[in-house]
Amino acid sequence: MQCCANCFFSETLKGHINEEGSQGDCDFCSSENVKCVTVSDLYQYFEPIFAMYREIRYGIDFIKGDDPSKHGELLPQLIIDDWPDIFTDDFKYPQVFRMNFGFDKQFQSGWETSLEAIYTKTLNNVNYTNINSNPTVDFNWTGSPDDRPVFDRNSIDPTYSAIYVGSNTSEGSGYNFTASAEKTWTNGLNFFMAITYGDSESLNEPVLNAISLPWYCNGSSVH
Secondary structure, three states: OEEEHHHOOOHHHHHHHHHHOEEEOOOOOOOOOEEEEEHHHHHHHHHHHHHOOOOOOEOOOEOOOOOHHHOOOOHHHHHHHHOOOOEOOOOOOOEEEEEEEEEEEEOOOOOEEEEEEEEEEEEEEEEEEEOOEOOOEEEEOOOOOOOOEEEOOOEOOOOOOOOEEEEEEOOEEEEEEEEEEEEEOOOOOEEEEEEEEEEEEEOOOOOOOOOHHHHHHOHHHOO
8 A cells, every 4th residue: 555745744754755755646645646655665664663562452451341541551651751862962963064166267378277176074964873783793794995894683672673873973074176178269179178086985974864774774884
């Protein structure tokens, strides 16, 4: 079955559906020709809630004439009381420092040259950490340039499959520059050449709209 963004109030869910969905008709709210995803595609967003929930059973948890809500704990209260913190107290929105430079020079011979450069330095970027991931090293990649460790897939606390904490990092920078030269002759002949070079590095880029996905998609945190 398919659902669409009109079925939800959450901007996160709406954004995921509008970005990843395909045109179709919603099976729930009957919206037509809208972006839709299958219900299973949203499982990642609801998995932490499902892990906290167990349906009470008639004859085991309550009997006829009894009020089922008086047994166990209500799901909304569990979410309020037991939901793990996902951001550090000093968390800041992403910030970068960026500067650019440009220079043009025209010669009497008719040649024109140009130089442009841009530099970016991370001040505060989002860094996701799964603090429930067991730090035990399973093995090391042999033959790789950095011989990086690969961790096992066990959780420290099996109650949760993962607990992601959002913090900040200042690691990361990038630069790019372009040099060009051009000339136009009186006979209509044109010449233009440009060279561009750039490089960048970052610790963790929050390019996706779910906390778990950047962790799994970051090659340095494969475990």
